[in-house]
Amino acid sequence: MNAELRLRLGVAFLSAAVIGYEIGLTRLFSFLQHYHYTFLVVSGAVCGLGLGAALSAAIRQGTEGLGRHLGWWAAFCASSMGLGALLLATFPRMPLLLMVAVAGVPFIAAGAFLALVFRVRHTESQRLYCWDLVGAALGILWVVVALKWLGGVAALISASMLALAASVLLAERLLARLTMLGLFVVLVVALLVARHGAIDLGALAEAADKPMFRALDGGRDGRNTGEVVDTRWSAFARTDLVDRSGDTGLNFYVDGGAGSYMFRFPGDYRRLFFLRREAAFFPYYFGKRERALIIGPGGGADVLYALMTGWRDIEAVEINPEIVDLVRERGDYNGHLYDLEGVDVHTGDGRNYLQRSERRYDLIALPLVYAEAADLVGYALAENYLFTREAFAAYLEHLAEGGRLALVVHNHALMLRVVATLEALWLEQGGEPGRILDHLVVVNGTRGDATSEEAYRPLLLVQKKPYTAYQLGQLRKVMAELELNAYFLPGLRERSAFAPLRTAGLAAFVAATELDISPVTDDRPFFYDATPGLDVKLVWLLLGSGFLGVLALLAPLAFGAMRERRLGEVPPLLWAFFAAGLGAGFMMVEIHLLQRFGLFLGYPTLTLAVALFALLIGTGAGSVVGSRLGLLARPSGLGLLAVVVGVICGVYGLLLTSALDWALAWSLSARVGLTLVLVAPLGMLLGTCFPACLRLGGLQHSGIVPWIWTVNGFFSVLGSVGSVALGMEWGADAALGVGAAIYVFAGAVLFLRGRGAVAVVHTDSVVESDRWTMALLLLLALCWYVAFSLIGAQSSDSALSARYPRPAIAEEVWPESLGTF
Known part of the structure; x- marks a missing residue:
């Protein structure tokens, strides 16, 4: 292999390592920190590319010995990646500035490497840049697979091996190659260690600043201390299954934050009789009970609610394939919830699935993704396309006659934002200002204070036609029996929070609160960002x-x-x-x-x-x-x-x-x-x-x-x-x-x-250069096909080998105020 090709391959491998490391860091920090801190740390670390390029200006290096010099920079990049990954995992609560520094060192080395290559070989910038970007594309494919197979920390170390490959390609002396071999052995050992859980969960439990970490901590009295039962990594998230009690059920956590519950279900609904008084259960008592769509079922609680109330066809769409796999793997624990007759679980984005469907549903439910109010700050910079005006239009369009949209949100402000977004859609479709409230019922969360003017984890029930007196009366009777509190019933229990919308319109309604509850659109999908102005x-x-x-x-x-x-x-x-x-x-x-x-x-x-x-x-x-x-x-x-x-x-x-x-x-x-x-x-x-x-x-x-x-x-x-x-x-x-x-x-x-x-x-001579470039592109196309086949298999619905029969319905679950089941 000639020196020119080794240089280009070295550039490609280093670029693959850098982008793989960057994506891996994003996944690791998404687990260790809240989202906004993740954005802060990764952005700060990537600044290292610019710092490294500036550093290279002080290096006097010509064409002679360029490969040897670059080889040592690549080795430094590889070693700092591996060491940095272990340090971040071992000390997950180091100060943020130190975290930026540890994460940023490999980027500094990579920046110096690339700037030095392009300074010395600037006449070939356009072909070298091609190899740089093609290498980055290869790195994307690698890290997607590595995160799933190796886990977050080990995937970062595997990225360092790509940088080490660049170093080996560019090394010119035997001593340098022996040094690279020794470094490779060290990185392999580090990778094996990282695969068996390198992250210090004890330090995270002491910090207790995310729902999962609080679950592991167990509170001041140390009771109900959680234990991680299983962990899965992917390019989407880290998914943990945590046992806090071992009796009632297990908790799912995604990136340590958003969570859901998987109940222990032995096949007898009467064992779960206590669930009938949960606000999220409430919508399943009503309607034709023929076809329900659940977007984001998580551990399957809402699927269980639908089964307990006798819904005929239950479709659920979960964006996290790891959760679906874990629920199915623990079928003996949860009663094979996702494999029962009449239950169809799909993997993917719920809104995307709905908009591509021609079916109509009697109920479309978006369950609450569990998080404390304080944790929602971490999602302020994250896009959410499930609660936009365009999403609500799709939901309502796919409702059958008499169907309802059920949403559970975290707090009062987000409830107001949902209402504002619904009103914007209502006005866009030619509705009379404020009349959307006649199509809305709000039920306070199970542990909410009935005397408070602010709703607690409210359930919103929306239908196409205004609620009739009969419907409202029926809802009130069931709420009274189940000891649930109505926060808002049109014409019967009005609230001051909605008064501006009734009397003065959308603009006045939005302006009546200090928080930003303006309507959310696909163009501005930051649903959880209710703080006025930009995040500090x-x-x-x-x-x-x-x-x-x-x-x-x-x-x-x-x-x-x-x-x-x-x-x-x-x-x-x-x-x-x-x-x-x-x-x-x-x-x-x-x-x-x-x-x-x-x-x-x-x-x-x-x-x-x-x-x-x-x-x-x-x-x-x-x-x-x-x-x-x-x-x-x-x-x-x-x-x-x-x-x-x-x-x-x-x-x-x-x-x-x-x-x-x-x-x-x-x-x-x-x-x-x-x-x-x-x-x-x-x-x-x-x-x-x-x-x-x-x-x-x-x-x-x-x-x-x-x-x-x-x-x-x-x-x-x-x-x-x-x-x-x-x-x-x-x-x-x-x-x-x-x-x-x-x-x-x-x-x-x-x-x-x-x-x-x-x-x-x-x-310059382009024939030989272009031949190698085309060969690289063809190789990359093959790698892409393999990676896409893996991801496509994950995102498609897997065929079930067998269906399990549904357990018998327990009529005791059914409210007496609704009559015979």
Whole structure:
């Protein structure tokens, strides 16, 4: 294997390690921390790429001995990944800044590696960039599989082995290779240790700042101390099954937070008689009891409610396949709940499943995902497409005559937000202001205070037609028998919280509370973010990344060489400014795509394995195609191309939603194919600009390449943070629009200022290079097919070998006020 191919493979393997490590960190921190802290820590760590690129500027390295030098950087990256993973698992409650530092060291090493490669070999930037991105796509496929097979910490260590592979490829001396062999043995041992539970759950239990950790702690008296029975990792989440009592049931926790319950069910409903007074049980007493859809059944409590009340057909859609597998594996414990006659459990996104269905349901239920009120802060930055105006429209459209939508939410503010969103939908469909309340009943949670003006874990029952006096009377009788409290009954028990909606309309209703209860849409799907304005931590992260980005952009001007400009050349600052715009704009476009295709594909892991994969492959291919475009021989041509890319991104965003809505009913394989078709060409356009910037800027002055890498890295973080901030305040379409505008602005500046610059033409041998590039792309296509087959098998409904008969209905469960069962 010649040195050129070893260098390109080294770049690919290191990039695979970096993106695999980043995704693995996100999964690990999602378990260890709340979501907003995860975003904070991972963003801070990724800033290390920019720091590493800046560090490389101080390294005087030429072509001679480049591979040997890069090999040691890759080895440092590998060792810091492995050590960092073990430290984060062993000391999960280290200070946040220390956590950022530990997680960020491998990114610093990777940033120095990549910036050094592109500085020394800037004339080949466009082909090297292709290998960089193709390697990243390979890393996505690897980490998706590694998380499932190895677990979170071990998957991080496996990513370090990819970096070590890059080191081995680039090592030139026997001593270096022996050192790499020793490091490989150490990493294998660390991986084996990590597979058997490297995370210190005791430290997490002492912190007790997430529901699962409190369950493990057992409270002040130490009673009901939980024990982890089983743990599953995936690219979606870490799923734990925890035994707190061992008698009534077991608790599921997803990333240590959102939880659900799996009851011990011996086959006799009378053993679970106490459940009949739960507010979540209440909706199942009413209606035709023919077909029910449960979105997010978790451990199966709502499936059990439907069975106990005799529903004929029960469909349940659970997004977490690990929960479904665990429930089925413990069929002897739960009475084979998911395999009983008349129960069909599907894996995927519930809303996606519903919108592709032509069935009508007598009940559509969205059970409460268990979390304390304080824990909801952690979900403020997380998108939730189940409680948007468009989602409610889909639910109501799929209700049969007389059917109801049942939602259980966590607190009073979220109840108000649901009502505001329903009112927005009502007005959009031409309804009279405030009359949505005639279609709504609210039942207080089982342990709620009937005298309080604020609802406690309320149940909302919504139907298409206004509630009749007979229906309200029937509901009141059953509530009285079950000792449940009605929070709101239209015309019978009105509440001051809803008065502004009755009398003054939606705007007054939203303004009547200090919290943000404005309607939620697919464009702004942050349902749990009820705090007015941006989250404080997000603001600090935005300011911090902005400060570092500006510092990286301007600080090099202190060196005279960075201010030099010869006749016919573009000022170095302009190259850095253009790279900054590309970094921020690309991330905004990428995040928008992942959001849109996440709902379309219906399974979170497919978003990584299809949408992000296609984007990276397309971007890498665009880098190679760009090397043959004569337009990119001049800075002005590159600027013009960036303007065109920005305009296309803007138009693309306008058409994307309609295209995805039109194809939503397609089969999974067809939707995957459409995703590849829609994303890869856009990736090709996006992939032409940055490597051309590296090549043209490096040919002008090789010393500015680390500067370009640095500002691109910092502004990429700023772009990702800015995209979330814009999405929360003005919507995802606004974030895409800003990203497209940044491309246009940066390109226009380079075009106008670079018109006088001379063309820079560089020729190299492309036949051999392109042959290896095509071979790599074909290999990657094969790897993608294998990974997709694995994920597709998980996301599709597995065939059951046998159905278990339903237990006999216990009439004692049925309320006397409803008459005969």
